[in-house]
Amino acid sequence: MANKSAEILCIGTEILMGNIVNTNATYIARGLANLGINVYHQSVVGDNPERLRDSLRLAFSRADIVITTGGLGPTYDDLSKETIAGYFGRQLVLDPESLEKIEGYFRRSGRQMTENNKKQAYMPKDCTIFENKNGTAPGCAIEQDGKIAILLPGPPREMGPMFEHCVLPYLSRFQDTVLVSRNLHFFGIGESALEARLYGLMTGSTNPTVAPYAKTGEVMLRVTASVRREEDAPALIEPVIGQIKELAGEYLYGIDVGDLQTAAVRALMQKGLHAATAESCTGGLVSKRLTEVDGASRVFECGVCSYSCEMKEQLLGVRHETLAHFGAVSRECAREMAAGVRRLSGADIGVAVTGNAGPKASEEKPVGLVYVAVDSGRCREVLELQISREDDDAREYIRTIASSHALHLLLKAANEY
């Protein structure tokens, strides 16, 4: 049996009007790609039965599987289930088990269940029902004449877990092969420079494939093998990872590690180290990112966001002469901030950022000039960065890149400790 193809059809006037970003399509697309299911089209249509029917007919003329999101709510304008069941000539019938779960959901959340919520327990006849653990609307799959319609709720926090725990296992039954991926995370090298180094490998590999994904200031390489059984994947993937390490290993900061903050927190945990942050232009972004990671409290001591010069002196012990002579945006100030927060907190490693995130030049220092420092007692390092970007988002961009450098320095210092 060949791998199937799918389309994603998101239903909701609020997406058409641009009121919400369609993250559902991205989430589902990624899951299908991992499963090896080809997706050639995504579409969005409003809560309109006629247009929905047309879109459904078109989608099934091009693909085996159509996955819809949205329109499963309790109100009169939620029409996906009715319309799609009608498309397949099926009735909606009350599913007692779903009704019980909806009633239980309301009991647990202490809210009153209204009559229209009952509508959500009526499901297309003979469908496969997917339980909704984060809301009231169940999802379902309808199989007919070699086609499959999968109906999922619209809210991402309901759709995501249902897709992960119900839809992926359901769909994997139809696939001959599974895709197994490992993600290699790089920092300090651009996407095109990394591609240049790995060009032969990337264009020459078919199984596994090697594909780059850029995100702000970072590059991820995904190595993906297509195998019959998951346990066959390492034999294909590991040698390619070895080659990548040989060609660009100095920029690789982790494998399957998610992001810089997770890598940094894990490295600190592993060594039993504590860190502290001192921030100026990033305004708390470094500590915010570190404390996103579950378990950060075991390794993160404190963060000081010293926006004014007085606070840099008073709290972090940056010397008055340093500020007077070199200014707050200086190599010297960054170094003293890192040392200062380390001393103040008693942490093993202090990391500091000071710079000008714009929009205006200050102290005659250009926008985008940032100093990032780390101090672990054993090692001290200061980086000078000139981060350029000429648009409305420049401020957030500069702050994000600067915070990534700080996390990367922290990770390095932890690894070398």
Add this chain to the structure above:
Amino acid sequence: MANKSAEILCIGTEILMGNIVNTNATYIARGLANLGINVYHQSVVGDNPERLRDSLRLAFSRADIVITTGGLGPTYDDLSKETIAGYFGRQLVLDPESLEKIEGYFRRSGRQMTENNKKQAYMPKDCTIFENKNGTAPGCAIEQDGKIAILLPGPPREMGPMFEHCVLPYLSRFQDTVLVSRNLHFFGIGESALEARLYGLMTGSTNPTVAPYAKTGEVMLRVTASVRREEDAPALIEPVIGQIKELAGEYLYGIDVGDLQTAAVRALMQKGLHAATAESCTGGLVSKRLTEVDGASRVFECGVCSYSCEMKEQLLGVRHETLAHFGAVSRECAREMAAGVRRLSGADIGVAVTGNAGPKASEEKPVGLVYVAVDSGRCREVLELQISREDDDAREYIRTIASSHALHLLLKAANEY
């Protein structure tokens, strides 16, 4: 002339594969909605000429205007311009002005222009060219037989400004009426509760319309009038704003103010006040949000992120007995943190957050229990919040909601100062 309809067609395999979120569609959809142009379909198709041609044919069978994004890059797989020009039977011809601008772009950025970048200066014959100020690929509009194709680059930071500064003015020529909106920002009331209060007004109004938009922990109401001339809008909009204020004014924190952090920074500026933050479970998120706002340095003194109890005592002067008796997640600790950071920094207003963002209960305090405090010398207030959510994103959700409450308390304290 009636208002036109449009479709959005995003081109890019990376969207189909779920590697990037399609924020372009949202951005364009919102702009078209503001212009009063109806959008009934959005679609995504890969970098494949045949499927692109089919999608284009379908889109033009349903709409007057098709706006595409992506596929204008310099490499061999960027085929949008060729394919769409071909659809209209037009040649690509070298546009000397575009070539000059591309050359200038490379000169300014100090990079070498490669031969394939020249491809970007070839434009469909007799099109309207849109300059790209943030990249090399120009956009364009092709008008033929009452249909309009608008081709935009894929990177959001190139697409967005081009859409704003070139496409919106271009399209507004075709519209009889303009839409003028004002955004009312609410905090502390849910979307359904706000709808219940304003039900009659929302369902009874046609010009202006009143529509709610929920974002994490906040609700925005958009009041939109359709008028021939922009200056006619206030006479329609202002009376409705007056009615909304009467019905739910106590939750309205600002009009056209963007978000809580911008409202807080503006209020502080207006009164010439300084603020400081003390954070535990939010880990710097409050200071991060405040310092997002351009000009924050004039009102923000410092932020202390005291993750450990020692730091709460040592830096913020929280009393040892308070921590021993009530714990770090307590009303008393929040109050002393706010007072402490105010004292430490000399700021007029101190705001503090302490709580348990999960994933595990700590000090026998449940996940989601958060205390938010403000201290302005003149007024002191502590809120107890129990923020619930049962999914993988619970931690970030709790932190976001907690930080919003902190910003709201700060805004209130500044307004009442």
